[in-house]
Amino acid sequence: MGKLRDNPPTWRLFEQGVAELIQDLGSGARVEHDARLLGDLSRTQRQIDVLVTGTLAEYPVAIAIECKHLKESVMIDVVEAFIGKLQDINVGTGVIFSTSGFTRPAAQRAEGSRFPKIHLRTVSREMFLTQRRVTMAGAWNLSQRFKMERVGPGRTLLVLENPVSFDATRDVLLGNPGSIGFVGYGSGGLFPAMVRSIEDSLVERISYFGDLDVEGLRVPIEADRVAREAGLPRVQPATDLYEALLERGRPQGSRDLVTREEAEALTNWLDPAHRATVIDLLQSGQQLWQEAVDTEFLRSNAEWSSRSSGTL
Structure with missing residues (x-):
């Protein structure tokens, strides 16, 4: 045997x-x-x-x-x-x-x-x-459970791609939430898989802020598609925060190279005023990290929390 x-x-x-x-x-x-x-x-x-x-x-x-x-x-x-x-x-x-x-x-x-x-x-x-x-x-x-914390009475959910930005933004909003009621941690590229766990009874607007790079744009685009399929609010860009990132961020080298057509498709999700700048950024092989919008900016510019997203 x-x-x-x-x-x-x-x-x-x-x-x-x-x-x-x-x-x-x-x-x-x-x-x-x-x-x-x-x-x-x-x-x-x-x-x-x-x-x-x-x-x-x-x-x-x-x-x-x-x-x-x-x-x-x-x-x-x-x-x-x-x-x-x-x-x-x-x-x-x-x-x-x-x-x-x-x-x-x-x-x-x-x-x-x-x-x-x-x-x-x-x-x-x-x-x-x-x-x-x-x-x-x-x-x-x-x-896959979505991490979402209440910061105020509003019904807007602001999602941050990275943990450092999530912690900083939550701490600032606890003292002055504006129209934002919840802050969520998107867990980088895992956010689309977690969108369906958002409680739509609590949220009427979803605003997203992440890195300006290829993955940082693919993630909210896919999350928005999943949200629409699930009957949830659209995932919209946090326009004021992206504006601040474009002003304050220092471009870093990226390993992702995209064509003009690909860059245009990725930036269609953004506010029209930001698209041309970000297309140039992506095509030059560079990226901006969201941590450039730091606690100092968030505390000294309270108006961003009342204008938390664009319109799709």
Whole structure:
């Protein structure tokens, strides 16, 4: 009699559970477990636990997922290695699932990464070991839950792409909310997947402010499409904040190069007064990060909170 094959190790089951769950969401994206991509810089095949590829606002996108089933919290060196891997394969968004949480330095390093943007998700070890599929579904639903905090009596929701801007804007609005009633954290490129969880009974206007780069524009365009399909308010640009970003921001180099036609399609979502400037920015291979609109500006220019969005 041949030797019986051993059961897969728990870490392998964890990876498979993540891949199967994302596939079961039925989003139309392609999901690969244990994928390989050739590094642009290393010219070496790089391994990705789960690779999700699809389209966002008609443009190809990819999300790389790392799965860590460890006894100790994930440390900063794991996050650093993941960031380096994604830079090598030119993937702009990554997610790390962990059954043991993350150390504070690891979380801070992930939060501070601009390319790629890194999201951290913790899954209960005990529940995973006993009910793998149920737990993974719960973890995914938790990760997709939209973070929205009330700051005033208004019914406008202002969504910020990045965590630093979310924290700064929330703190300022708690003292002077203007017409804004809620502030939400868009979790970078994950916002379109969370739009349907917004409670339309509380919100009559959704305003969005993010980076002025290719992904920063694709995200609200796709989120607006999802919102329209779900019967929610349109996702509109926070025009005054984008105006401030164009005035205050310092252009940074970008790895995304677009044609004139692509730049025009991406900027159609913006206020008409901003489109030409942003087209030139994108075509020059540059970007503006929303953190340039900092706490100092937000506190000293209260009128932006009363004129929080444009019109689509």
